[in-house]
Amino acid sequence: MKLIEPRTLSGFMELMPEEQIVFNKYKKIIEETYEKYSFYPLDTPVIEYANVLLAKAGGETEKQIYRFKKGDNDLALRFDLTVPLAKYVAARQNELIFPFKRYQIGKVYRGERAQKGRFREFYQCDIDVIGDEDLPLIYDAQIPAIISEIFEKMNIGDFKIRINNRKILTGFFESLNLQNEITDILRIIDKIDKIGIENIKKELLELNIENVDKIIEFINIKENVIEKLENLNIVNETFNLGIKEMKEVVYYLDLMKVKNYYIDLTIARGLDYYTGTIYETFLTDYPEIGSISSGGRYENLAGYYTDKKLPGVGMSIGLTRLFYKLNELGLIKENKTNIADYLIVPMDNNYEYIFKVYNKLRDNGKKAEICLLDKSFKSKMKYANRTKIPYVIIIGENEINTNTVVIKNMQDGTQTVEKIF
Amino acid sequence: MKLIEPRTLSGFMELMPEEQIVFNKYKKIIEETYEKYSFYPLDTPVIEYANVLLAKAGGETEKQIYRFKKGDNDLALRFDLTVPLAKYVAARQNELIFPFKRYQIGKVYRGERAQKGRFREFYQCDIDVIGDEDLPLIYDAQIPAIISEIFEKMNIGDFKIRINNRKILTGFFESLNLQNEITDILRIIDKIDKIGIENIKKELLELNIENVDKIIEFINIKENVIEKLENLNIVNETFNLGIKEMKEVVYYLDLMKVKNYYIDLTIARGLDYYTGTIYETFLTDYPEIGSISSGGRYENLAGYYTDKKLPGVGMSIGLTRLFYKLNELGLIKENKTNIADYLIVPMDNNYEYIFKVYNKLRDNGKKAEICLLDKSFKSKMKYANRTKIPYVIIIGENEINTNTVVIKNMQDGTQTVEKIF
Numbered sequence: 001m002k003l004i005e006p007r008t009l010s011g012f013m014e015l016m017p018e019e020q021i022v023f024n025k026y027k028k029i030i031e032e033t034y035e036k037y038s039f040y041p042l043d044t045p046v047i048e049y050a051n052v053l054l055a056k057a058g059g060e061t062e063k064q065i066y067r068f069k070k071g072d073n074d075l076a077l078r079f080d081l082t083v084p085l086a087k088y089v090a091a092r093q094n095e096l097i098f099p100f101k102r103y104q105i106g107k108v109y110r111g112e113r114a115q116k117g118r119f120r121e122f123y124q125c126d127i128d129v130i131g132d133e134d135l136p137l138i139y140d141a142q143i144p145a146i147i148s149e150i151f152e153k154m155n156i157g158d159f160k161i162r163i164n165n166r167k168i169l170t171g172f173f174e175s176l177n178l179q180n181e182i183t184d185i186l187r188i189i190d191k192i193d194k195i196g197i198e199n200i201k202k203e204l205l206e207l208n209i210e211n212v213d214k215i216i217e218f219i220n221i222k223e224n225v226i227e228k229l230e231n232l233n234i235v236n237e238t239f240n241l242g243i244k245e246m247k248e249v250v251y252y253l254d255l256m257k258v259k260n261y262y263i264d265l266t267i268a269r270g271l272d273y274y275t276g277t278i279y280e281t282f283l284t285d286y287p288e289i290g291s292i293s294s295g296g297r298y299e300n301l302a303g304y305y306t307d308k309k310l311p312g313v314g315m316s317i318g319l320t321r322l323f324y325k326l327n328e329l330g331l332i333k334e335n336k337t338n339i340a341d342y343l344i345v346p347m348d349n350n351y352e353y354i355f356k357v358y359n360k361l362r363d364n365g366k367k368a369e370i371c372l373l374d375k376s377f378k379s380k381m382k383y384a385n386r387t388k389i390p391y392v393i394i395i396g397e398n399e400i401n402t403n404t405v406v407i408k409n410m411q412d413g414t415q416t417v418e419k420i421f
Numbered sequence: 422m423k424l425i426e427p428r429t430l431s432g433f434m435e436l437m438p439e440e441q442i443v444f445n446k447y448k449k450i451i452e453e454t455y456e457k458y459s460f461y462p463l464d465t466p467v468i469e470y471a472n473v474l475l476a477k478a479g480g481e482t483e484k485q486i487y488r489f490k491k492g493d494n495d496l497a498l499r500f501d502l503t504v505p506l507a508k509y510v511a512a513r514q515n516e517l518i519f520p521f522k523r524y525q526i527g528k529v530y531r532g533e534r535a536q537k538g539r540f541r542e543f544y545q546c547d548i549d550v551i552g553d554e555d556l557p558l559i560y561d562a563q564i565p566a567i568i569s570e571i572f573e574k575m576n577i578g579d580f581k582i583r584i585n586n587r588k589i590l591t592g593f594f595e596s597l598n599l600q601n602e603i604t605d606i607l608r609i610i611d612k613i614d615k616i617g618i619e620n621i622k623k624e625l626l627e628l629n630i631e632n633v634d635k636i637i638e639f640i641n642i643k644e645n646v647i648e649k650l651e652n653l654n655i656v657n658e659t660f661n662l663g664i665k666e667m668k669e670v671v672y673y674l675d676l677m678k679v680k681n682y683y684i685d686l687t688i689a690r691g692l693d694y695y696t697g698t699i700y701e702t703f704l705t706d707y708p709e710i711g712s713i714s715s716g717g718r719y720e721n722l723a724g725y726y727t728d729k730k731l732p733g734v735g736m737s738i739g740l741t742r743l744f745y746k747l748n749e750l751g752l753i754k755e756n757k758t759n760i761a762d763y764l765i766v767p768m769d770n771n772y773e774y775i776f777k778v779y780n781k782l783r784d785n786g787k788k789a790e791i792c793l794l795d796k797s798f799k800s801k802m803k804y805a806n807r808t809k810i811p812y813v814i815i816i817g818e819n820e821i822n823t824n825t826v827v828i829k830n831m832q833d834g835t836q837t838v839e840k841i842f
Contacts, residue, residue, distance in 0.1 A: 003725065003726055003727065003728070004472060004473060004476045004725050004726055005473075005726070006473060006507070006508040006509075006511040006512040006723070006726040006727070007470055007473055007508075007512075008465075008466060008469070008508070008512070009466060009468060009469065009470060009494070009496070012466035012468065013466075014464075014465055014466060014509065015464070016513070016516065017461035017462070017463065017517070017521075017523065018461075020461065020462045020463060020464055021461070021462060023464070024462050024464075035760075036788065037790075038760040038761040038788065038790045039760070040438035040439075040441065040442070040760060041438070041441045041442060041445050042438065042441060043435075043436070043441055043444070043445075044429075044435055045429060045430060045433035045434075045435060045542050046467065046528060046542065047430060047433065047487075047530070047541075047542065048429070048430065049428055049430060051425060052425060052426075052427060052428060055425045066468070066489070066491055068487070068488075068489030068490075069489075070487055070532050071532070073430070075430070086427070087427040087428075087429070088427075088435065090427040091427040091428075091429070092437070095437065096438070097804060097807045097808055099793075099794070100438075101760070102438065107467060109468070111491050111492070120468075121466050121467065121468065134795070136793040136794065136795060138791075138793045139793065251772075252772070255772055255773065255776045256776065257780075302427070304424065304425055305424055305425055305426070305427040306424065306427070307424070339456075339459040339460070339461060339522075340459040351672075351673070351676055352676065355676045355677065359678075367457065367459065369458075369459045370559075372520075372557040372559045372560065373520070373557065374555070374557060383518060386518045387518055
């Protein structure tokens with residue numbers, strides 16, 4: 001018989017078992033923290049009607065989507081968890097309790113050009129609060145507070161959540177009469193980490209706009225940001241509303257004792273979706289990884305499906321890419337990947353005694369495994385070594401006769417005899 | 422703008438938030454129990470190369486599969502977790518530690534005919550042990566021991582794991598010279614729960630085979646099964662090997678203190694895949710649900726991908742269907758779906774005090790939420806009621822001045838004033 005090569009598609013992460021344990025630990029931290037803050041879990045289908053998924057999409061998204069026919073149905077795989085949330089909330093708007101706090105951790109699909117570190121199947125870990133007609137601003141603080149707690153627990157090094165407000169950006173550029181150039185200007189400003197302030201200035205000048213100096217002055221504001229923005233004395237309603245919102249969010253963040261954030265006027269996010277607070281998160285020592293969690297406030301979640309106004313605020317962690325990058329950079333500190341603490345290695349087939357020891361260990365809350373291989377003692381110890389099980393319990397005739405076990409510490413090689421019954 | 426109807430595909434389960442909480446609790450029990458017994462987690466892609474996934478498939482499976490092109494690639498969605506496991510183990514046979522104990526909980530896809538209670542996207546929760554060339558028989562006991570523990574924890578009523586051995590069946594029919602009719606005979610016997618022994622007899626007679634009485638006698642063996650099988654004094658190697666295996670598995674099951682099983686000679690499972698022990702699991706009071714967890718021992722996991730012999734034993738829980746059926750029959754006892762234990766309802770905007778109370782509750786390990794709605798007190802209490810949060814903490818001017826809170830028990834309506842600082 002001709003064998004088929006057991007290939008996995010490129011752009012699809014498939015981990016070794018020990019790596020998967022670490023990945024799952026991170027996933028669990030995210031899940032448990034989302035739940036701790038009383039967010040409901042959701043689990044929507046991976047496949048949806050293409051016209052439902054693509055209600056809003058276009059351009060890049062539409063090209064990347066996995067779309068296919070099954071019978072008469074035009075189907076597609078979800079490319080994010082926001083559109084399914086919009087569908088879900090629109091369909092159940094009369095049954096859900098608002099504000100609707102939900103999280104969803106699931107795989108999404110984008111058929112991007114294959115490239116190292118780019119994934120076509122990846123986990124998004126989303127958290128959002130959706131209001132009915134309105135939503136208090138305090139949630140704009142609660143979401144980054146939760147994200148901050150998660151990254152602290154993950155122990156992946158220093159990080160900062162950068163916060164901005166789209167109204168401040170919009171209002172500022174309106175006040176300079178640059179409302180038509182906003183998109184181009186923000187696209188340039190967005191590159192600041194990569195190309196630096198001098199090149200930003202150069203590119204802005206190439207746009208042939210006035211007031212480039214004022215823009216540079218604006219994006220150079222780094223400390224006492226709110227005060228300095230107020231001192232600009234700009235007469236623009238949107239701008240001043242943005243400052244008011246930012247002030248309130250900062251007040252709540254401090255009440256929630258959030259430390260890992262700062263205001264960054266250079267972040268802009270999705271240009272037509274977010275309408276208020278916006279977030280990006282960077283590892284302090286590895287900014288090149290890019291934002292590890294982003295999001296913001298939007299005015300209307302589900303306008304394509306319902307007339308009801310559903311404002312919301314949310315963030316998302318792209319766990320697959322984050323894990324890949326941390327792994328690549330050797331930044332994963334979590335190394336407890338042993339599947340058991342004790343490995344019982346029988347040198348005798350007295351299963352009654354072996355299981356008495358096994359059940360005793362389990363009753364004491366220890367994670368124990370019996371090495372059931374019909375192999376040499378050496379092979380069994382090799383198994384213990386490879387699985388990184390820290391203690392081996394040896395049971396031979398002598399132990400059975402004396403109601404004892406030999407416990408071997410695999411790290412330092414010491415052995416002790418213990419009476420366990 | 423014309424609105425798009427936020428439809429979900431039929432055959433795709435999408436739960437209300439409270440239902441999702443219960444579903445996730447079941448999923449968590451499965452996951453934690455699999456891990457408790459030192460099985461590694463796996464998470465393989467949902468999409469694979471079609472030729473890899475379909476290496477073994479054919480007939481029904483091939484018709485049901487979601488298959489499509491993306492660029493030049495012929496792709497398909499996984500229809501089970503066994504084929505991806507085979508691919509995974511074959512591809513990494515030199516890196517994995519054998520016996521390789523893995524579990525995987527994930528969604529699989531089958532484009533079946535739409536029908537109430539039939540799902541096209543559903544969770545499988547698989548657990549398998551794979552050996553390198555051979556695998557001790559004790560694992561044939563450990564797998565059902567784990568499954569039994571899971572259903573006990575899920576608290577879904579009495580259940581029994583029915584155990585049989587393909588070698589006993591094969592050997593028995595060989596001894597009657599019916600080896601060519603095995604498939605037809607087993608297909609008839611498989612219907613015993615639905616049509617009863619008399620109809621089984623009738624259908625067997627229609628096959629025009631001899632020894633129908635012996636077959637009936639065989640499948641009527643219910644107690645002291647092993648002893649009675651031995652007393653048949655059948656001279657057939659396969660038959661006697663089957664009995665020996667069964668005896669050993671039962672011995673281990675008793676050592677592991679497994680109670681919820683019995684030997685059932687009428688279960689047969691997949692006809693060309695399983696080669697030894699086989700399992701089906703039924704709820705005692707609701708056999709009409711069908712098997713809620715099945716599996717068995719197979720001689721070779723990955724013969725389509727590698728020449729290495731990889732025997733294994735495993736079982737799978739079809740959680741989506743099980744949850745659907747339990748829900749439909751009103752058998753879900755788990756009803757703690759409240760997302761928080763305390764809801765703080767502020768009657769005053771003194772956020773310093775509100776957050777002092779909130780942080781205090783959280784420091785004490787309580788799950789608390791603040792009702793941040795700009796709405797009437799009545800609306801806030803309605804929110805508490807709908808989310809089933811059991812205690813409401815009311816904070817008004819008086820409480821702030823006296824360093825107290827009012828705690829309202831939502832079940833009996835009683836209120837107490839407590840000093841909490």
